Amino acid sequence: MAKRIDAKDLDIYYGKFLAVSEVNVTIEPRSVTAFIGPSGCGKSTVLRTLNRMHEVVAGASVRGEVLLDGEDIYGAGIDPVDVRRTIGMVFQRPNPFPTMSIYDNVVAGLRLQSGRIRRSELDGIVEKSLRGANLWNEVKDRLDKPGAGLSGGQQQRLCIARAIAVQPQVLLMDEPCSALDPISTLAIEDLIQELKTTYTIVIVTHNMQQAARVSDRTAFFNLAGVGKPGQLVEIDETQKIFSNPSQKRTEDYISGRFG
Amino acid sequence: MRDIYHDELDAIGSLVICMAKSVAVAMERATAALLDANLQLAEQVLGGDASVDALRNEIEERCFQIIATQSPVATDLRVVISTIHLAADLERMGDLAHHVAKIARLRFPEHAVPGEVRAVFEQMGEVAHSLITKVIEVVDGRDVELAQAIEVEDDSMDALRRKLFTIVLSDRWAHGTEAAIDVTLLGRYYERYADHAVAVARHTTFIVTGERAA
Amino acid sequence: MSSASVSQTGPGFARINRSRKVKNHAASVLVTLAFGLALVPLVWLLWTVIGKGWHVVVHASWWTGNQRNLTYQDAGGGVYHAIIGTLLQVAVCTVISVPLAVLVGIYLVEYGRGPLARVTTFMVDIMTGIPSIVAALFVYAVFIATFHLTKAGWLVSLSLVLLMVPVIVRTTEEMLKLVPNELREASYALGVVKWKTILKVVLPTAFTGLVTGVVLGIARVAGETAPLLILGPYTANTNYNVFSGNQAALPTMINEMFLNLNHATGTGAYHLDANGDRVAGAAANFAPERMWGTALTLILLVLALNLIARLIGRRTKIAD
Numbered sequence: 058m059a060k061r062i063d064a065k066d067l068d069i070y071y072g073k074f075l076a077v078s079e080v081n082v083t084i085e086p087r088s089v090t091a092f093i094g095p096s097g098c099g100k101s102t103v104l105r106t107l108n109r110m111h112e113v114v115a116g117a118s119v120r121g122e123v124l125l126d127g128e129d130i131y132g133a134g135i136d137p138v139d140v141r142r143t144i145g146m147v148f149q150r151p152n153p154f155p156t157m158s159i160y161d162n163v164v165a166g167l168r169l170q171s172g173r174i175r176r177s178e179l180d181g182i183v184e185k186s187l188r189g190a191n192l193w194n195e196v197k198d199r200l201d202k203p204g205a206g207l208s209g210g211q212q213q214r215l216c217i218a219r220a221i222a223v224q225p226q227v228l229l230m231d232e233p234c235s236a237l238d239p240i241s242t243l244a245i246e247d248l249i250q251e252l253k254t255t256y257t258i259v260i261v262t263h264n265m266q267q268a269a270r271v272s273d274r275t276a277f278f279n280l281a282g283v284g285k286p287g288q289l290v291e292i293d294e295t296q297k298i299f300s301n302p303s304q305k306r307t308e309d310y311i312s313g314r315f316g
Numbered sequence: 317m318r319d320i321y322h323d324e325l326d327a328i329g330s331l332v333i334c335m336a337k338s339v340a341v342a343m344e345r346a347t348a349a350l351l352d353a354n355l356q357l358a359e360q361v362l363g364g365d366a367s368v369d370a371l372r373n374e375i376e377e378r379c380f381q382i383i384a385t386q387s388p389v390a391t392d393l394r395v396v397i398s399t400i401h402l403a404a405d406l407e408r409m410g411d412l413a414h415h416v417a418k419i420a421r422l423r424f425p426e427h428a429v430p431g432e433v434r435a436v437f438e439q440m441g442e443v444a445h446s447l448i449t450k451v452i453e454v455v456d457g458r459d460v461e462l463a464q465a466i467e468v469e470d471d472s473m474d475a476l477r478r479k480l481f482t483i484v485l486s487d488r489w490a491h492g493t494e495a496a497i498d499v500t501l502l503g504r505y506y507e508r509y510a511d512h513a514v515a516v517a518r519h520t521t522f523i524v525t526g527e528r529a530a
Numbered sequence: 531m532s533s534a535s536v537s538q539t540g541p542g543f544a545r546i547n548r549s550r551k552v553k554n555h556a557a558s559v560l561v562t563l564a565f566g567l568a569l570v571p572l573v574w575l576l577w578t579v580i581g582k583g584w585h586v587v588v589h590a591s592w593w594t595g596n597q598r599n600l601t602y603q604d605a606g607g608g609v610y611h612a613i614i615g616t617l618l619q620v621a622v623c624t625v626i627s628v629p630l631a632v633l634v635g636i637y638l639v640e641y642g643r644g645p646l647a648r649v650t651t652f653m654v655d656i657m658t659g660i661p662s663i664v665a666a667l668f669v670y671a672v673f674i675a676t677f678h679l680t681k682a683g684w685l686v687s688l689s690l691v692l693l694m695v696p697v698i699v700r701t702t703e704e705m706l707k708l709v710p711n712e713l714r715e716a717s718y719a720l721g722v723v724k725w726k727t728i729l730k731v732v733l734p735t736a737f738t739g740l741v742t743g744v745v746l747g748i749a750r751v752a753g754e755t756a757p758l759l760i761l762g763p764y765t766a767n768t769n770y771n772v773f774s775g776n777q778a779a780l781p782t783m784i785n786e787m788f789l790n791l792n793h794a795t796g797t798g799a800y801h802l803d804a805n806g807d808r809v810a811g812a813a814a815n816f817a818p819e820r821m822w823g824t825a826l827t828l829i830l831l832v833l834a835l836n837l838i839a840r841l842i843g844r845r846t847k848i849a850d
Contacts, residue, residue: 142721
């Protein structure tokens with residue numbers, strides 16, 4: 058089910074400004090790939106191009122290819138909305154829809170995409186998604202309560218349940234634990250380990266220990282210089298990046314000598 | 317960035333050099349006490365060993381703190397873990413100098429080493445000194461090639477010990493069992509000293525290359 | 531932040547500066563006085579209106595009767611016809627304004643980027659400043675002078691539309707901007723198209739704010755008098771038809787009563803009785819009390835609308 062992603066010679070623009078240049082990454086299916094790098098180096102930007110969310114910003118554009126199992130998601134005539142159904146996203150601050158209950162939040166994606174689905178089917182999907190997000194036991198007795206009434210960690214897991222309810226192939230996570238306390242963070246990390254058996258996952262994180270714990274491969278992004286675009290410096294097995302990286306800049310970053 | 321962390325790593329490095337220098341001095345004095353039957357020098361070595369042990373404890377304690385609070389990765393992690401190991405090796409080297417000095421004191425006012433093996437022990441003392449000096453340079457500068465030179469010099473220490481054996485086991489040995497035992501033990505101490513020096517060099521190589529010696 | 535001078539060099543904290551205390555106190559007094567001063571007109575107004583009007587308003591017949599066949603000399607009657615007129619005209623105005631204004635607000639916030647959006651915003655800004663009489667004259671010029679239609683309630687509504695639309699556009703814009711962008715992004719990331727996101731996620735989230743905006747718009751136009759004077763002549767009868775015939779409204783009723791205020795009272799006055807004979811003594815004049823009663827009624831109506839807005843706001847609360 059999960060697919061692989063290949064980004065080829067990707068240049069990312071905001072209007073005329075080149076934000077990230079010449080990105081070439083391969084995301085293996087059913088694995089976790091982490092993007093690390095200092096603030097402003099473009100890792101979130103690259104993440105958002107993987108599901109065409111980058112275009113939501115006015116004037117933003119992309120040159121190059123992003124292949125999902127060989128098919129270019131930026132190909133002529135491809136519907137970005139359809140791309141986002143296959144490649145889901147979880148954001149830094151938990152953002153459940155405030156006017157909807159927990160139940161409605163989980164099925165929001167399905168309902169808003171296609172409209173009529175039988176209630177019995179929806180019940181099944183809700184339970185499956187909430188179980189998949191390790192949230193079922195905590196909320197099964199209050200599915201009709203507002204989604205925004207949960208704690209931060211629970212809200213984020215609700216957002217994950219909402220994302221997987223539409224059955225994507227890939228899950229993109231933009232610093233999903235930044236706004237959470239340490240216990241919730243670890244709960245989400247455990248969840249990611251479970252999810253990777255089903256989905257391809259890409260996670261942007263500032264926390265290097267998290268990247269080392271959670272990912273199979275790690276990509277290090279950095280600015281080429283002051284005022285220059287961001288670029289991919291190194292991508293490799295996580296083990297290698299954190300014990301003996303090939304590039305000195307990578308080692309300097311993970312040891313905290315800059316960034 | 318992370319100045320406190322890197323300053324602390326540097327401070328631990330200085331402590332290691334300090335410890336290595338103490339060990340060098342201890343072995344130098346122990347050798348002199350042995351060869352000249354100098355009681356005063358022997359007592360100095362015996363008294364100074366406690367401070368070498370204390371240095372090892374401090375280095376280890378600070379390394380634990382770094383691991384617990386700073387999450388070192390890559391080279392820094394290798395530095396911290398290897399420092400713990402090589403501090404143990406340096407402490408053993410200090411203990412070996414202590415043992416040498418003990419024998420020297422025990423046999424006072426006699427010479428613990430008879431005349432015919434004196435030259436061998438002189439050479440052993442020189443090799444030991446050369447080794448520890450190189451070790452200090454290797455740890456300070458992280459010079460991998462020098463580390464390999466240390467391995468070669470260790471071989472010469474082994475050769476000296478074999479020579480010692482030959483002399484003690486020969487028919488011409490006329491100094492009795494007690495002296496034979498002393499000489500054998502002393503030879504072993506110097507040989508172990510050299511082996512630990514090699515271990516320190518290997519730890520330093522690991523820090524730099526990330527690869528363990530075969 | 532503290533500018534207190536340290537008056538000792540030894541350990542311990544400095545005392546609060548005396549001049550700072552005085553300044554603080556003076557500022558508090560000044561602010562309270564200003565507040566009191568601002569309250570004066572409001573309190574005076576309410577005191578006057580309530581004082582002069584409440585005894586008329588408490589009768590049940592005030593709320594059910596109209597002014598048919600009553601002169602200023604006759605007691606009784608009510609304000610029902612005017613309430614109906616105001617409510618109907620405002621209702622027609624709302625039905626036209628709200629969809630138009632909300633859609634414009636949505637366009638400006640969610641879609642508009644280019645020159646059309648800039649022109650629209652500019653136009654809405656101008657419209658917020660249109661005097662009500664100008665709006666009324668515009669409607670008069672188009673529908674009565676050019677198309678030769680007759681004055682009626684719906685024409686009043688049209689000019690009220692010109693006044694209500696900019697208010698609602700502005701509040702819609704503000705409320706939509708308050709919806710965090712993360713919610714829109716969450717919806718897009720689920721593969722939901724833009725218009726559905728606006729309809730099912732953004733609007734429900736901004737709903738209470740939008741309702742408040744609409745009610746504020748209604749409260750604003752309910753008391754506009756100039757359009758009524760030009761386009762909606764007063765009648766004492768109840769007229770349920772906005773599209774033809776004269777229709778009473780609360781402001782015009784006030785005006786009507788006001789025009790009858792100056793009939794003579796006091797000594798030397800006389801009036802004609804039912805037979806047409808002269809009778810000494812001033813005629814009773816019920817116009818003043820009806821005027822104040824109508825004013826109070828109008829205030830109460832607007833107050834009721836505000837309370838409804840708050841109730842709606844409390845019912846569909848955005849959870850944090």
